[in-house]
């Protein structure tokens with residue numbers, strides 16, 4: 001986005017609204033409009049968002065580079081910085097540097113089936129991959145999007161994902177653990193129950209991408225391993241505590257791995273060989 005990855009770029013909030021309680025969508029663009037088309041990133045990367053005098057933190061990019069000019073985020077109000085971000089209105093300015101992290105190995109995924117499995121806030125980074133794959137539909141074989149939330153009112157991007165169900169070139173499966181509305185028309189049950197709808201998957205020609213709460217990984221990985229998807233084709237995006245986001249401060253190091261640079265996307269193979277990664 002900038003020649004100097006340290007340099008925070010001023011960005012204007014174009015749109016912001018609540019996705020669910022305490023999780024807000026932010027769509028931003030560079031204040032200097034000519035910079036808009038220089039924003040370049042891969043699905044799975046993250047940006048450092050800052051407010052002067054308050055602080056800075058990493059946030060996954062939720063938009064797709066196939067839709068240039070704007071960046072989108074889904075931010076949960078949890079602490080000092082996010083409380084202040086939630087007070088901002090459209091047209092106000094935030095600062096962003098990046099992109100950072102490895103992102104998904106997108107070119108390697110061309111020509112493969114995609115199984116994208118999201119739980120809760122995991123839909124934020126995986127939406128970037130999903131939109132990218134749909135915008136470049138010819139580059140991928142079958143695409144499955146499996147998304148689970150605890151309740152209907154905790155499902156991010158619900159209207160957008162319901163619209164995707166109309167597409168014939170995507171299998172979009174949505175589930176909630178519990179329906180307390182009485183009006184939920186999609187599946188009920190944990191996200192792993194959606195695996196029974198996957199049909200005729202050639203595991204060698206399939207990549208899976210997973211992001212969700214820590215408890216979800218073991219059960220989803222079991223399902224993917226049962227489908228015989230190779231371990232290096234099971235990708236997961238993992239959040240670790242980070243400070244600089246760019247391999248300088250050592251805050252995110254596990255063994256010899258800088259999770260901000262070598263991650264946040266890891267393969268199941270990496271996870272098996274590195275203690276404490278999950």
Ligand SMILES: Cc1cc2nc3c(=O)[nH]c(=O)nc-3n(C[C@H](O)[C@H](O)[C@H](O)COP(=O)(O)OP(=O)(O)OC[C@H]3O[C@@H](n4cnc5c(N)ncnc54)[C@H](O)[C@@H]3O)c2cc1C
Pocket residue numbers: 046055057058059060061073074075076077078079080081082083124125238239240241242264
């Ligand atoms: C690669 C990456 C991508 C991320 N993407 C998103 C995203 O898309 N949306 C989003 O809402 N958040 C995301 N986060 C998490 C976000 O960076 C933190 O929640 C951030 O600390 C919020 O700042 P704050 O000042 O509001 O909260 P703080 O005041 O820093 O912290 C609030 C509370 O959260 C705890 N906490 C902070 N960071 C983490 C962490 N990484 N893991 C577990 N607990 C933590 C603190 O201990 C404290 O209890 C991401 C983190 C990483 C590393």
Ligand code: FES
Pocket residue numbers: 241242243244245246247248249250251252253258259260261
């Ligand atoms: S966050 Fe500083 S080295 Fe990774």
